[in-house]
Amino acid sequence: MPVKATCSARLVLVLLIGAGVATLAGCGSFNGAGTRIANIVTPYKIDVVQGNFVSREQVEALQPGMSRQQVREILGTPLLTSLFHADRWEYVFTLKRPGEEVQTRKLTVFFKGDVLDRSEGDTMPTETEFVATLGSKGSKSKVPVLEATPEQLARFPASARPTTPPTAAPLEPASVSYPPLEAPAR
Template identity: 40%
Template sequence: MFTRQLLLAVAGLATAASLTGCYTMADAWENPNDYVPYYLRPYKADVHQGNLVTSDMVLQLEKGMSDAQVQFLLGVPLVRDQFHPNRWDYVYFLQRGNGDRQLRRLTVFFDEERRLDHWISDPMPNEEQADQLILGNIDTFVPEAPKAQTEENAPADAASTPAP
């Protein structure tokens, strides 16, 4: 009698375990990266494409700059549309090896005299954050407000110039 109950209990547990195993195998088939240890996964390099523009560069833009000055400051734009000759697009795309993606855009607009009219920008990293992103030390950045210029770090000629 005890043997029969033990045999039924073992058979029930074996059935439950086998049904659970089927569900786990189906889940593993759909999401294999969740079940493979990190040291057995292939290496995927980070992919950087486009123009790396920092917040420091965007802060140096001034209305009325020539297109040559803008190109000297930001580099050659990734997109120069022949249908919109007064618009330059600077695009930066980063895809991490783990699948995370970042996309940042800066669009500058020129007037008819090829002078900078206005620009539209996504939040950009500062110089140090951009370096850390490239090295892979950080995954994302927090946009920071530009540092205010104090008397200690003001240029020497600005301090000697009298106010009007």
């Protein structure tokens, strides 16, 4: 009996080694296909936006002598405030896009007591300029024109176009009766 058990253990060991070799050989043949698929399928990489965007219009709205609350209403909550520099607020904005250089803009607002003294920082883009940079590179769709030119209007017959805007008859106040809010007392 012990000889028979030894033969079956050897047979199982040989089968396991054979399965392992077959698996490793299979992995080698799929490696090239896996690499080709990985090169075709790329993960989606997102834009990373951090901090407070401050526009040129917001910076221009700042006036020396404003209170801290007024500055907060215009610029929002500062990204950085320091216990050691209580009279200074830091507004930092970072935009990181795949394949592009990181864009960083900084604005520092200085106070004397609770009153705005001055602001220093990078030249900020207008809101329109910033929104234009947010469009993806791949989509170059044109914004449709929202007004018709006289040539486009000439294609339609004059009878189909209203000459004067329609006037609505004045509305009379409707008589509305509401049910009582409380039940009548008995």
